[in-house]
Amino acid sequence: MAPGRKDNVRAVIFDIGGVVVGSPFLAISAYERSNGLPANYINVALSKLGDHGAFQQYERGEISHDDFIDRWTGELNDTAANNAAYRAYLERRSLDVHMVLPSKTSINGSVLFRRMMDVARQPNAPVVELIRWLRRRGYRVAALTNNFSGDATDDMRGALFDGLFDHFVESTKVGLRKPDPRFYLHACNLLEVRPAEAVFLDDIGKNLRAAERLGMAAVQVEIGREAEAVEAVKRIIRARGAPARL
Missing domain, CATH: 1.10.150.240 (Putative phosphatase; domain 2)
Structure with a gap:
């Protein structure tokens, strides 16, 4: 890699509540x-x-x-x-x-x-389409969610989440939650990427800052501004010379 150039993006990691579904x-x-x-x-x-x-x-x-x-x-x-x-x-x-x-x-x-x-049962259409856009181009995609046993994410798996992610990483199953850096690293290990090769989307600042400290590119998803977050992800991918087809 040339000096000063960041790693190519190989994976994108999504929070669920407030990002993939309503806040x-x-x-x-x-x-x-x-x-x-x-x-x-x-x-x-x-x-x-x-x-x-x-x-x-x-x-x-x-x-x-x-x-x-x-x-x-x-x-x-x-x-x-x-x-x-x-x-x-x-x-x-x-x-x-x-x-x-x-x-x-x-x-x-x-x-x-x-x-x-x-x-949290209402999908954010622009973000869901971004996930599908990424997968069509060969990116690895994971969910990284602080969730609860039996919550709305369980109800939605068949309707929305099935086939959407390569890995669905849940706090209740791992025993860790954001912003614990071990939780992010667990997702990266499953995706077989280094943090510097990942983009992370969340709606909470402290979760984004934790991802940035690990070397991830972080994109905040704000209520009503999901389309802007989608474009920010695409800009990062294009700027970093991603190996997948764009």
Whole structure:
């Protein structure tokens, strides 16, 4: 390889929720609005415990669905902890730290989760077509998803996912989740490529940054801007002299 030239692209790796199918964040935002909660309040509550939260443990297959719903509901309604985390979130983004936050919440974890999975049953047509475009040209394609046992991805396999990916890499089956670098490397090993030979698509910044640290090209998929992400992938492929037919 010539000095300064990046590796040819041999594989493209896709997140599922918010990339190949609709974003669960749409359901979260709608739930926040309908229950009078500040924007991103639930997202902050979801992530405040890091890898030790019920949501994250469920994605690694460490707890049952019923245990997850019970624990998650409790975490979502821990207003003292959630308000403190939300005020820190406001400070980091130079937002209104004097905002009045709820003294009590009644977030129904079961209802919220069901609505999130309903959104995740809707395919993102431009991204699905990109996958088919890549496969017609001989690229290796994998899904790399933080998912749950028995969630919407299971329901959709026959209708959408069958034959779409060379490998479908799931957090619940591997016991790892993004942004753990071992999870990305596991996918690369299955595809028989080095990270520098892969493009990675996700809708979450920290997942993309983890991929970039491994040497992958990263493309963010934003809600309503899926076509732009598709074109970004094609530009990367063309710029790096991909060996497949374009």
